[in-house]
Amino acid sequence: MKYNNPVIPGFYPDPSVCRVGEDYYLVNSSFAYFPGIPIWHSKDLVHWRQLGYCLTRESQLQLEKSGVSGGVWAPTIRYHQGRFYMVTTNQDYGGHFYVWTNDPSGDWSDPIYVDQEGIDPSLYFDEDGKVYFTSTGTQSGMGIYQCEIDIETGTKLSESRLIWSGTGGKFPEGPHLFKRNGYYYLMCAEGGTEYGHMETIARAKTPYGPFESGPMNPILSHRSLGHPIQATGHADLVEAHDGIWWAVFLGIRPVGYPPRHHLGRETFLAPVHWSEDGWPMIGNNGVVELEMEAETLSPVYWENNSEIDHFDEPSLGMHWNFLRNSEKVDWSLSERPGWLALNGRSVQLKERTGTPALIARRQQHWNCEVSVKMEFQPAEGADAGLTVFMDDSYHYALGLTMLDGRHFVTLKRQVGSISDEKISLPVLGNVIELKIRALPDKYQFYYQGNDHEWNLLGEAETHLLSTEVAGGFTGVFFGMYNYSSLGTTAYFDWFHYKEQ
Template sequence: MSVTFLQEPVIPGFYPDPSLCRVGSDYYLVTSTFHYSPGVPIFHSRDLVHWRQIGHCLTRRSQLVLDGCRSSLGNWAPTLRYHNGKFYMITTNVNIGSFYVWSEKPEAPWSDPVWVDWLGIDPSLFFDEDGRVYITGTAGPEEPVGIYQSEIDMETGKILTERRLLWSGSGGHAPEGPHMYRVDGMYYLMIAEGGTEYGHMVTIARANSPYGPFEGNPDNPILSHRSTNHSIQATGHADLVQMEDGSWWALFLGIRPVSVPFVGRYHHLGRETFLAPVTWSAEGWPVIGDQSKMTERLTAQTLIQGDEYLPVSIDNFDSTQLQLCWNFLRNPKSGDWSLDERPGWLALHGSATTLNDIGSPAFIGRRQQHFNCTSSTFLSFNPLREGDEAGLTVYMNEHYHYEIALTYDSKIGRKVIFRRRIGSLWKIELEAKVKGSSIILGLDAEPSTYSFYYAEPNGEKIPFGAGECSMLSTEVAGGFTGVYFGLYATGNGELCSVPAYFDWFEYTQQ
């Protein structure tokens, strides 16, 4: 059956560095999470187009230590592979080192980390037909740039052979994100080059042996949108998969920048996961998309029409566990949040930590995945002292975020505020007295603007401030992540005097 669809991300929002594997008719995919927890979400699909999150690989502190982790550090570039009945996910916690975890079921709890004495980042695993297993990754701090490889014992994580430089790339800076494949007896080494910005690209080399020597494709890069006006930019960091029917596909990251007239391009949704077909040239090289470019529309003869997994638009916090879309900043403190304290509500106990700190505030957030969307929440909060604060944030990192929140003023009592934090500058731009302790806080997102509002129960929406999306973009704020919509509470340097209760949270694509 033929399927035609726009070349939009198959997993929209901040889901970068995709890696996948096939098990029979099922496909599983993981992405990077950096300083957010739980770490490394895992998705399932039957057709490569429709993906549903089924869990996380890193769900407990023994697997994921993010204390003091600066924004955009933490866990980078996972690789997912399946071998002899086990799934393996290998990654680097850049604050600590590289490790892998394994599980017999992808949605089930994963093992404790097996740490690997391995330099560099972006480790990948390759299980060869003769039983040998190889680890590949980037250069260490004192090594010439390029992709290095050793054999590894998967029972212990012990490196069995000396590191060997396989390939220095095609000449682009930052060769990284390697994946090894064996196709028709040849070994193919596919990597990312050019940095994960607008010069990002995918290149490939091949050899008769996993040790090389590797010969670069004369038509490199095999995927790049650099120096083009394509609506999707920074394409790179790809992984290949072959479907049951023999067809080949690539999943890779890209960004969708918004053009601001006379200013430039900005992207704030983060690096997203895209899909493109792969063909093989007469010379035996993979060709991604239309001669290394994505087309605006893709017609695929081989994909089945899978079920479209639509995330729940409203969370009433009726479950005993958070939905899989929610994340914490770094390792959460168990006493800062609860779904049991007031059944049907999310309770946040504000700590001294704020959204401006490199710490773990009382915060849960979900990715903004669409340019045009709305988000709102019902908050019950009765602050008793100045400094008590709870609300809704649009959050890029500790230096760039917007809030609409309920707080306390000793002169007028409860009030709603709108605040913007841009770098070292921050300002409460609007404030208004409110009568009760219950309030609806919300925002409407468009490609270039966030518009905020509040409403008292059974009252009308009151517009209450706006902020540019570009100020929360990677081009301004830096880093490798994307915007989150979050619920939070803080005592701004002290413990909050009362808990904040959130009855529901709604996210709707427009």
């Protein structure tokens, strides 16, 4: 059977997967976006539906001082004796912690912290009842460190020990320990999460080693290949209920030359083949394709989400996110039924701290359109509308504003320390439709007023919002925003995301 990669497109990096019977669960990093750590469910590893988020309360996730690429990194999900565990690291508050639940679509516990340095934590539940906590060292030196913990309290039961330094690539990270045929396998990513990314593996007879490096390392890498998928790595393995092994991992899809990517690091899938002497290889000798031919599980499809959100449900859809702390954003779906009411804040999109009035969703396709119908009576200098947002220093915003008592549509482009603004002809009234058309290499910005004609206000390059230009670890979001020091409300009748 053929299937297409990525299996979860858009900014969904650092995937980790576990199986419970014939059900599969996957989590991704979310960095400084709230709610934190999206969780997915699948019956076939190819088709995924989002169940919700692991971190939905301020008591679980503090992001007040986080940069866009700060916050929570590299989660691992595991299942043991009726409980799901998700372990991650908050870079800016508290370090490593895990939460647990009996129902992955419901509420998760408050954090349980583990006192081990580094990033990218993972859990392994051994057959003898011991629980191993494995992570990437940063202060004591790069490498993979491990200790035993009490899973009820997070208390360390042994000292942290360096168990493997990788094969020589920079930044050995993203470790996962698992067991097969009497061997403990330790898998990690090396080379950095850029174009030299790769996945390597080692094995030993005990959880602490000594670990023997796999003879065919790296077992996954697209480095130095002219391939539409790049930066593959940060993998996790799962044995399907039919006995076939699979890997989920991150990759990017660059655009143009020199290559640059703006959708972020995405979730890919490939089969795992085991050699006669017990070593795994991912994909076709470490290479994966946009279209894969593999012996997959019987497909199970989920109902597609509607392209248009009319804001007539009692809560926001799962695809919506806030930057940093949602508690500081004043919004309502009940103030005006059928509309999203978003009150303005004095925090601008270009500010490095604080929480702007921003409700956003990921861009998941190179070719797509987003549009809104908005009613807004701006005060002088305030603006609300649509944004294409990579981070505080790299974003575009199309909004309605008031200047000298008249309404205008503005296109603001922020690229590093350089800002510019294009202003439309005056528009009548305070009800307007805004549209952003995304192409692989550019965005086009349109508005429609009382004349019911789409007017092109300007364009902007996608590569200026790419990781190669902007830095960081996230991808582009489309969002509704409202900058207003007086707290003026913008009302959104609908939001339409359409793949083209």
